Amino acid sequence: MKLNLMKTLRTMILAGCATLLLAAAGCDGSIKTVKTGTLQMRPDVTIEAVMNYRFSDGKWSAQEDAGRKIVCFRGKIREALHLAAIQTMIYERMSYDAYRDHYSDNGDKLTPAMREISQKISKLWEMEREVRYNNGKDWTNDVSNKIQQINNEIDSLTAKRKQMFVNEFDPTFWRTGSPVEFRWAVYPDGKRFELVSLANESWDKCPAELILELIFAK
Numbered sequence: 001m002k003l004n005l006m007k008t009l010r011t012m013i014l015a016g017c018a019t020l021l022l023a024a025a026g027c028d029g030s031i032k033t034v035k036t037g038t039l040q041m042r043p044d045v046t047i048e049a050v051m052n053y054r055f056s057d058g059k060w061s062a063q064e065d066a067g068r069k070i071v072c073f074r075g076k077i078r079e080a081l082h083l084a085a086i087q088t089m090i091y092e093r094m095s096y097d098a099y100r101d102h103y104s105d106n107g108d109k110l111t112p113a114m115r116e117i118s119q120k121i122s123k124l125w126e127m128e129r130e131v132r133y134n135n136g137k138d139w140t141n142d143v144s145n146k147i148q149q150i151n152n153e154i155d156s157l158t159a160k161r162k163q164m165f166v167n168e169f170d171p172t173f174w175r176t177g178s179p180v181e182f183r184w185a186v187y188p189d190g191k192r193f194e195l196v197s198l199a200n201e202s203w204d205k206c207p208a209e210l211i212l213e214l215i216f217a218k
Helices: 006-014 030-035 047-054 079-092 096-103 107-135 141-169 208-215
Strands: 002-004 021-023 055-065 068-077 179-186 192-199
Touching: 030 047, 030 055, 030 068, 030 179, 030 192, 047 055, 047 068, 068 079, 079 208, 107 141, 192 208
Parallel strands: none
Antiparallel strands: 002 192, 021 192, 055 068, 068 179, 179 192
């Protein structure tokens, strides 16, 4: 499903938010202009480099549309991006209930296991705070080792919980190999352009700024 961003982008620019307006190097040809351009949130890398890194089978094209030059990129999501999307956009940015409500018809089966791990993590945090409180600032090696042991258990359970998301939602969310399409409108000066739409089967309910933030993340 295609996500139309023109009105959203203009609103964000006028509001002074993180803009999706892109600044490009002065190059001949609309496709080259976009390829060698950069995103303001990631000015250290070209759009072409990011597209090659995040998507396979990439193809670029350009056409005239209502008097505008439109540059289009089509490709397929790589596995690394698929996994990053699960971990970042679901696990770190959304609650499990939000995922279940928006993306899954049968996600309830994971809830008990997730809740059990979360409860264990909460108890470990309480244990750590108690150890710190009871020993003040005068820590012995035994106290330091105890706190480190608790933190290691928390890290282990947190990693386990994150892996459950990866295992459970592997087939569907930002699916590996699923096609994507980006469309940019090049300004008449041939040096500036803006993203006007992006499309993937999983993106219709994802905020555009999060999609771009994840794709262009270091």
